[in-house]
Amino acid sequence: MEIQKTSLVNIVIERIKNSILENKLKPNDKFLTEKELTEQLKVSRTVVREALISLQAVGILKIKPGGGIYIADTKLGTINSILKHHYETYGVKIRELIEIRKVIELGALRLIIEKQVPLDIQQLKEINESYLQAITTNGDTKKFDRIFHQSLIKATDNDTFYDFSEIIHQYFALVRIDLTENQDSLIESYKQHNEIVDAIKDNDLLHAQKTMTAHFEPIFTFIKKMEEES
Template sequence: MKADSTIKQTGQQRPYQEVGTLLRNLIAQQQYAVGDRLPPEREIAERLNVSRTVVREALIMLEIEGLVDVRRGAGIFVTDMPAEPSDAAPAAVTSDSAAGPFELLQARQLLESNIAEFAAQQATRDDIIKMRRALQIEEQELVSDDHESGDMQFHLAIAEATHNSMLVDLFRQSWQWRENNPMWTQLHSHLKDTHYRQQWLTDHQQILAALIKKDAKAAKQAMWQHLENVKNRLLEFSDVDDINFDGYLFTSWPLNHLNS
C-alpha cells in the first residue's frame, strides 16, 4: 500500500472521507483486485497517521459504495472496482448528516451528559413519570425484540425535563442526524444480536435513579458512562483484525474528573 504518511484535512472533506477517497483510488488504480485483502486497519492507520476509528469510518463509507466487505475476524476484502479514481466523496455521505458515527456519538456524549446534569435540577414529578413510562416501553420491546422506540423516548424525556426548548431542539436534531445517517446504519449492521440492549436498559435505570435523587453530578456521570458503553460496544464490533481492540476516537474524559 503506497500512500502519503499523513492525511491533511482540506476542510472540504471529513478525515474519514479523505482516507476513504485515498483507499478507493488505490483500488481503482488496480493496486488491489477484486477478492484481494486490504491491509489491517491498524496498519492503514499507522501509515496515514490517523486514528483507527477514522479508518473504520472510511471503510464503512466504502462498504456503502459496495467496494469492500468487512468480515469480522477475517479482514477487509475488495468486492468491486470503482469506475475511476476520484477526489470526491460519494453522494451517500456528502449530505449535512455526513458525520462519521463515532463523531456523532462524541457530540451526543458531550451534549447529553450536560443535559442530564441540568435536568436533574429541573425535573418535575411529571417528567419522572414520563421517563418511567419510556423505560417500561423499553422493557417491553426488549422482551418482544421489537423496535427501540423506548430508547429515544427516554433520552427525549430527559431533554424535555430541562424545560429549555433550545436543548430539546438540539437533542432532536442530533437524534435525527443519527437516524438519517447511512454511516450509522451501516455500522449497526455489524451487530448480530440485541443483547447490548439489556445493558442500555440498565444504564438508563441508573440515570433515572440519579435524576430522581436530583443528583446532578451523578446524572451527568451516568449519562456519560452510558454513551461511553455505547461507544465501546460499537468499537468492539468495528475492528476486523483484533477482537481485543479497544481503541477510541478521542481520549475519554476520565470519570473521576466528575467526582472532583
C-alpha cells in the same frame, strides 16, 4: 397481544396527525387533551398516552406537564434538509457524532438537576417499562430507547436545547449503524435508564452523569472495532 397494541398505537398516531392537518393547526396551537382523545378515538388512556409520547419524541406535539398539549414548532425541516445534503456530499465522522450526542445528554442531566425542573418520573418509568417489554418480546427497542432519551432532553424545559438535540438526532438518523445488541446488554441498558431516573430524583448529578457515560460505552466500543477493521 403486544402486536395488536402496537398496531393500535400506530393507528392513533396516524389519526392524530390527520386531525392536525384537517384542522389546519399551527405551531403553538393548543390540541385536544388526553381525556378528549380517549373519548373521541374510543381507545384506552394507555394507548393515547403512548401515541402522544411518540409524537412528542418526533417533534410533532409538545406536552407541557399540567399545561396541556400543543402543536410543536416544525421549523427544523429546512435545517434537516441542509444536513441531509451535507451528509450525502461530505459524509460524517460517526465517532464525532456520538461524542456530540453524549455531551448533549450529559448537559441535559445537568440542566434538569440544576434548574430543579419538575420531572414526570412516572412517565419516564412507564417509557422504560415499555422498553423492557420490547426487549423481552423482540419488539422495537430502538423506538422506546429514543423516546426515553428524547423525553429526558425535553425535560430540560429549554426549547432551544431540545431543538439543537433534534438537529443532531436527524443527522444521526442518516447514519445507519448496525449495532447488534444481545438481550443481556439491552437489559443492562434498561437498568441504567432506571438508575439515571433515580439519580435525577435524588438530585445526584454525579451519579446520573456517571451512569449515562457508562450507557454510551457499548457504542464507543462498537465504533472502535469498526475503525480497527476499516
